[in-house]
Structures are given as structure tokens and as C-alpha cells.
Amino acid sequence: MENYLVFLRSIVELLITPRFLLLMAIFVVIGILLGALPGISVNMSLILALPLTYGMDTRTAMVVLLACYNGAQTGGLISAIMLNIPGTSSAMTTTFDGHPMALKGEGGRALGVGILTSVVGGTISFLLLIFLTPVIAKFAINFGPWEYFAIGIFSLTMITAVVGDDMAKGFLAALIGMALAMTGTDSVTNVIRFNFGNHALDGGVTTTALMSGFFAIPELLKLVMKDKDETLEVLKAKKFKGYGISFKEYLSQWKNILRSAFLGAYTGVLPGIGSSAASVLSYSIGKKRNKDGHLWGTGCVSGIIASETANNACIGGALIPMLALGVPGSTSAGILMSSLNLHGITTGPLVFQKEVNLVYMMFAVCFVANFLVLILERLMLNGFIKVLTLPRRIIMVEVMAMCFIGAYSSRSNPTDLIIFVVGGFLGYFLQKAGVKRAPIVLGYILCDIVEKNFRRGMSMTQMNMTPMFTSPIAMAFLLVAAFVMVRTVIQNIKAKKTRKAGEEEPETNI
């Protein structure tokens, strides 16, 4: 009880201390802007803010970093919706429905819903953070390599939700994604593999460079191939109020919201999975479970809700193991932990006893920053929309410049520029060949989780797979995976037969 009073006191302190409030507002805005820039990841935003905090006291440093973290995580949806290029890798699935909505003149509404649901996702995860951190942390300890492996396999079967009619092409796409993920330093033994003798590839194919290219270059090429100078005039066509969605309509999505928030927070808690996997998983499961799931990819608000609720719910999730176990749930949480270390704070099981004021101050910052995102990003929306009413060819030149800078700056390696360009052309030609992007992304993101944990599991059990089948958690995930796989294959075959009678599969942005 006393701890919750500390939390409330911290909220009041943040709200009545102009310095904290101003810093939070500034860094929320900076975070949103950085997150909105394709190629500048959430991690990169935090790395850019980190040196500014060296001279600050611990509380101020956390105010700056957590505000930036919240802003950047949400900012990614802006370019995902307006340009079909995700600002951050976790906003990839937001492009699937967000951009078709923008093309239909509902860009403002898509952005509004995205912001609102991001904040809702964040808030749910922060509530879990405040009330259930010790319990969830204890639960997370029970996840060993076999459990992670089973989750990875279960998530991979979700490819069936996004492959469309052609299962073979879908799985081929997933294998391409996995092959790209396996390049470079093997994360288990640190041995270099699949670099074709070229040491430039030792560091692997980086997510930022590949995904920026994968989404940005096809957009550029599509623009080039068109004769007319296309402007997103549709954004001017339809006005929207508030967040573009009524309270009633938003609440009608409660199952989708809760499912996505839970999945986001859950994947955030499990170290090494991350917000990109969270949004892909939430989108794939939602596509199967939601009533209008078959229309996702054509511009459905519910698709944006699934993606954006999950990726923001990851923030609170990732902070749980970082604080309670000293194990960061994501790279971003790792950077926050690094900053705490630099300020002489060690996280772990005693942090709630030793640093109770700081911990609850951090929770309070997450809460207040989240609501600042709701207000400030909405205020910034009109500005973004105005920028996007400029001729698209002009915007794309700027976007490409930012993508190149972003791809290069993630590890200051010129190889990333090549990965960006090659990944882009690969994305374009695969799209032309009718191969969907979502399975490639899913394969790329999940490969490391599946492979690493399988090998660690085998190492732990001395090449014996029995423990995988005796772990209740692992078995549950594997059985559900097998069930989903079989059912989807049967459903797809049936649907294909039905469609042969004349119905076409709806064209999607997936």
C-alpha cells in the first residue's frame, strides 16, 4: 500500500514540477519525431538521448529516457500510415491497414486511432507493471529455452494467418526471412556463418537497414513507375474529430484491445522477443480471431488496434524483468538499465526494497509520459498531415535520405547501406511476384528466437528432446501450434475451392 502512495506522490510531483513536466513534454515530442523518421529505431532514439543524461541526476535521467521511449514507440505509426513505411520496426504491421486507410482518405482517422490505442496499450501494461511486477517476474523465470522455442514455433504457425491463398509462396517467403536472419555471427557460439567469405556481413543483416529498405524502396519504385505526380490529396478530403473513433466504436473492440495488450505485455516480459515480434504476433492472431479478420490488410481500424496496442504494451512488459530480475526484456530496456548502472543503480530482486522511490517514480513517468503522448501527438497530427499534402515525389526524396542516414547510423557501417538497397529491391521484386511481405518479416524476426532456444535447449539437456515434451508450457504451445496449422491448411484449401467458383481473394497491403 505504501508503495502505491509513493507512486501517487510521484505522479503529483511530476505534474507540479515545471522542470519535469517540461522535460517530459520536450522528450515526448523528440521521441515522436525520431520514431516517425523511417530508419531511426526506438533504440536509436534512446541512444541519441542517453549522452544528454550523463550529467543529470538519476530521476531526471529516467524522466528524459522514459519520455523519449514512450514517444518513439508511438511515433513509428505516423510514417507507417502515411507513407506505408514504418518509422520503427514494431510499426510494420501498422502499415498493413493504416496505409490502405490513408489511401481511402481516412489517414487522419487511422492516425487518431493508432495514437489512442497505443496509449491504451501502454496504460494497460503500466498497470501490470505497477501491480504485478513481482508475480510476473517470478512467472517469467519459469520460461527456459524449450518454452521459448515452443512460443517461437507457435508464432511461426501464425504465418498461416497472413500467407493468403498461396501457402507455398507464404512459406517460401518465411524461409527467405529466416535465411536473412541467419546471416552473420551465430548468437550461440559467436562463430561467423553464411557470410560468403565477405566479412562485411559478419554482423548480420540488421533489422533497421533491411526493414527500412524493404518497405521504403518498393514505395519509391512504385512512385517512379507511375506517370502522374501523385499527391496524397485524400488526406484533405475527409476531416475527422478527436481521435477519429467514437468511444462506443472503440469499446466494441474490447476483446481485440485486451488480447493485443496482453500479448504485447507478455512478449515484452519474455527477454529477447521484443516489440516487433509482439505486434506481428498480435496482428496474426487477431486476424484469425477477429470477426472482420478476413478483411485485415484492406484498411481496417481493428488491424491498427491489434498492431499498435501490442507494440506499446511491450514497454511496460519489458521493464518488468529489467527491474525485478536485472534482465532486460528488450534492447531498449537494456539501454535504460545501462543508464541506471551509469548512475550507480543496480536492478534485481532487491530493487523494490533499495530503490523504491526511484522505481515508483519511473512508473509514474511512464504514466504521465503516456498521457502526454496522447495530447501532444494529437496536436502534432495536423502538422504531419500538412507535410504529407506535399507532392509525394518531394516527400519520398526526403524520406529516402532519412532512411539512408537511419540505416547507416544504427551501427555506422557502410554495409548497412548496401543491405538497405538490396533489401529494398528484393522486397519490390517479391511483391511483384505476389509474395507477401508479412511472412518474410515474421520469419526474419522469429528465426533467432526459434533457433537460439532450440540449440540452448539441446545443450541444456545434453541433446535430449524429452524435456520439451514434459514441460507443460512448451507442450501447450506446441499442441496449439499443431492444431492451428492443421486447421488453417484445411480452411485454406476449402476457401480456395470456394473462391474458384468466382470470388476473388481481397487485395491486401500485407
Next chain:
Amino acid sequence: MKKLITLVLALAMVLSLAACGGSKDGSTEGTKKSDYPKYAITVVTSKSGSAVDNNCRALTQYLGEKLGVNIVVSNASGQNEALREVMNADKDGYTIWFGNTSPLINDAVGDSDFNVVEDFDMIASVSKGAGQVVSMKKTRAEELGIKNFQDLINYCEAHPEELKISSQPNNSTGAAVTCLMDGGLKVTTVNVGETGERITAVLAGNIDMCVTNYAAVEQYREAGDLVILVSCGPDVNPFAKDVPASGDYGMTEDFAPYYYLCGPKGMPADVIEVLETAIKEITESASYGESLATNAQLVGYRNHTELATFLANQKKLLSEHEVIGMK
């Protein structure tokens, strides 16, 4: 078609601009003592959020202040990648490397395409991780009747290779386990991942023991979740003086990670001297020592000559051992 050409040209322009940003000063002349450093120095290190990155940022705060220029920390995806990037950088002292002795292990077992000692110019070492420690879940230790390191040795003697210990190949924890095993500890090694994953695997009962740095398990020990059986190395860990050192049991080799700076081969001597002097002064300051202690690190200054000799000796020592996971 016209648009396509224009855009391709624009792309090329952006590409070259970005590439220019990435290239170094371009100066091939030696940097004069009075000039260096004139502008920002880039320190290339391991991935962001890692322990190495953490140590690097702790140092660069002081280094920037001392040299009066900005220090840009650039994160590669690993220490070897960072080394390779620096190896190919201009030799003007504006791109240097920060990391620890882990890449020596790859080099020692012949798994590196460069020589960590000979292909670089050493600058100085800054710190040393206090001995790696072996931890076991308290309830598991009680169940097995293990109260101290001697009990562990006895148990392993009676039940060879029954207990599982996790370290990570190709880093100092793997080397520490090698040292214990070569000293006669009969355990089975497994790899369940990095520090946090190793600790959670012990807590979950998936493995029996793990090797980590002391800072990572200190709170668990205090909370009564883990017991620390031994500190790997010849001397007692100054942060855990009640824990015996493996040196007391005849396992004397020291594979604790040393953190150091180096640059591409052929850096001007005066540049090395400027950096070396700055680092010496930083390591002598009390506040830097205190910041290291937070992570169970000790000040470990060595000048460039001493560092080169030390690394060559460590490499020789490592190659004499069968480093876990590599062979």
C-alpha cells in the same frame, strides 16, 4: 524514364553523402601532438545495452571531459565486428576501439581473421572485472549438501559430470569454467545464453550453477536466492571477501576480463601518448573508481606497452587451454 533517372541520381547523391559522413578525416599525415584531438573521437564498441557498452559509456564521459572534445560512441553488433571496423579505419586516432579481452579467445583458438594483439596499436587498459563467480540456487545447494567450494569439488568427484554449469563460449566466463575444469572440477558445461539467462536458468532449476560477474548476482545473494561458492581467479574478489578464490584450490589462472582501448595499426605515437595520459589520469580519479565499483569492476590501468605484453601472454595462456565451446 526521366523521373527514374532523376531519382537514381538522387539516390546516388544521398548514398555518397552518407558514405562521406562515414569516412574518416582522410588525412594521411601524422597527427601532431599539439593538434590532437581537434574534433570528435569515435569510440567503436559492442552492441548497445551490453556490459561492454556500459563500461565504454562510463569511460567516455570522463574521456570527453579530459580531452575537451566530444566522444561519439558507435555500437557495432559485437566486439569482433567493432574491432574489424577499427582495423580498417584511418590511423589518425579519431576512430578507436573499446572492449574487453573476450575477442582474444576467438583469436587464441584460430577463429578470427585478424590478430587481436598484432594487428592493432594498443592504447591502454582501464579496468578489470573482479573475479567471475560460480553461483548455485540456495535450495539446490542445501538439497545436495553443498556448503562451500570444497563440498562442490567432493560432490563432483563422487558424481562426475552430473551437475550442469552454464557459461558462454568465447568469453571470459567460458574461460573461467575451463580453468575450473582443468583444475579438476568434474561438471558438464551447457550454454543457456547471456548473464541474465544464465541466472534465470539457475533460479528455475534448469541448470545447477552459472558463472557470471559478481555485480549480476550480488542482489540475489543478499536476498537469499543464490549462494556463491567460489570466485574464479588467483585472488579473493574484493567485492565478496568472504567467498574463497579458486586460486586457494590450485586453480590459479586469471581470465577475468580486462577492458581496454586500441586503434588501427600505425597510429602516430603522439596520439597514443595523448590518449594514454588521459586514461591514466582518469583511472587515478576516485570518482571513476567508484563508478566502476557499481559493476564490480576494479581500476586496471596498463600503458600501451604493458597492455600489449599482457594480451600476448593471455593469448598464449588461452591457447594452452581447451576453451569451452570452441573445440
